[in-house]
Amino acid sequence: MTGEESLRPQSLMLTFLGDQVLGRDVCVYSGSVIDVFARAGIGEQATRSTLTRMVGRDLLRRQREGRRMYFGLTERSEAVLHDGAQRIWQTGAVNRRWDGTWTLLGFSLPESWQRQRHDLRSQLTWSGFGPLFNGLWIAPAEVDVSALVAELGLSAHVKVFRAHADTGMDIGRMIEETWELSELADRYQGFAGRWQHWEDDLPDADDALVLRLRLQTEWLQIVRRDPRLPVEHLPADWPAEPAEKTFRTVHERLSPLAEEASERLLDLVPARQSG
Structure with missing residues (x-):
C-alpha cells in the first residue's frame, strides 16, 4: 500500500508513537520499532537513523534497560502528537462551524529578503492561509500567527486583522x-x-x-x-x-x-x- 507520495520514516514514526506510546507513560524497545518498520518496507539502517535524528531534534529521548535501548516521548513530541490527534479526531476534515470571521495578514519585506519571504509564505500555507493579493493573505476563522511571525523574526513587517466579508461578496469565487x-x-x-x-x-x-x-x-x-x-x-x-x-x-x-x-x-x- 502506497500513498499519493512517499511517506517519510519520521512521519510514520510519529504516527507509531502516537498510537503506541502517547498517553501511556511508556518507552518502546528499538528492536520492536525496527521490526514493525521492516514490515512497512523500511530498512533497519533507515529506522535507526530516524530514531537518532529525532533524539537530536528533541522529539525522542533514550532510556537504557540492561543491554536494550528504549525510546520515549519528550514534551515537544507530546505536543506534536496531541496536535495531530486533535486534527484527526476532533477538528475533522469538514468545517461546518465557521462563524464568518477571516484572518487577514499583510506583509511588506525588503526585495532582498527572498529567503524570509519564502519561509513566511510556506508557514502561512501550512497554517491555512491563501494569497488574496500580493502581500495580503487570508484564512478562515481566527488564526493566531503571533508565534509563527515572532519565530521568523518578522513581527515588525507583518500586520494582522480580523474581518468579515461585505454583503454581496462572492466568497465562493474568492475561495476558488x-x-x-x-x-x-x-x-x-x-x-x-x-x-x-x-x-x-x-x-x-x-x-x-x-x-x-x-x-x-x-x-x-x-x-x-x-x-x-x-x-x-x-x-x-x-x-x-x-x-x-x-x-x-x-x-x-x-x-x-x-x-x-x-x-x-x-x-x-x-x-x-x-x-
Whole structure:
C-alpha cells in the first residue's frame, strides 16, 4: 500500500508513537520499532537513523534497560502528537462551524529578503492561509500567527486583522481564486480510492498494524494541508466528507487486528523520569 507520495520514516514514526506510546507513560524497545518498520518496507539502517535524528531534534529521548535501548516521548513530541490527534479526531476534515470571521495578514519585506519571504509564505500555507493579493493573505476563522511571525523574526513587517466579508461578496469565487481546490480535492479522492477496498477486506494482524500506520499517516498529511474552508462555500460534491468516512471505517476495521499485533510484537517498559 502506497500513498499519493512517499511517506517519510519520521512521519510514520510519529504516527507509531502516537498510537503506541502517547498517553501511556511508556518507552518502546528499538528492536520492536525496527521490526514493525521492516514490515512497512523500511530498512533497519533507515529506522535507526530516524530514531537518532529525532533524539537530536528533541522529539525522542533514550532510556537504557540492561543491554536494550528504549525510546520515549519528550514534551515537544507530546505536543506534536496531541496536535495531530486533535486534527484527526476532533477538528475533522469538514468545517461546518465557521462563524464568518477571516484572518487577514499583510506583509511588506525588503526585495532582498527572498529567503524570509519564502519561509513566511510556506508557514502561512501550512497554517491555512491563501494569497488574496500580493502581500495580503487570508484564512478562515481566527488564526493566531503571533508565534509563527515572532519565530521568523518578522513581527515588525507583518500586520494582522480580523474581518468579515461585505454583503454581496462572492466568497465562493474568492475561495476558488485563492486556494488550489482541485489539488486538495484530488488528494481526498485519491485517498478514498486507495483505501475503500479495506472497508470490506481484512488483512492478517501483522499487516493490519502496518496498514493502520500508513492509513493514519497519509490521512494526517492530507488534513494538515487542508485550510478547512467553510463547507457552505465549497462545491456541492466536495470529497472531504466521503474520504473522512472511508478513513474512519477502515481505521475501525483494522484496529482490533492491529492491537492484537502490537501486543505480540512490541516490548514496552514504564518511562522513568528524565534528569
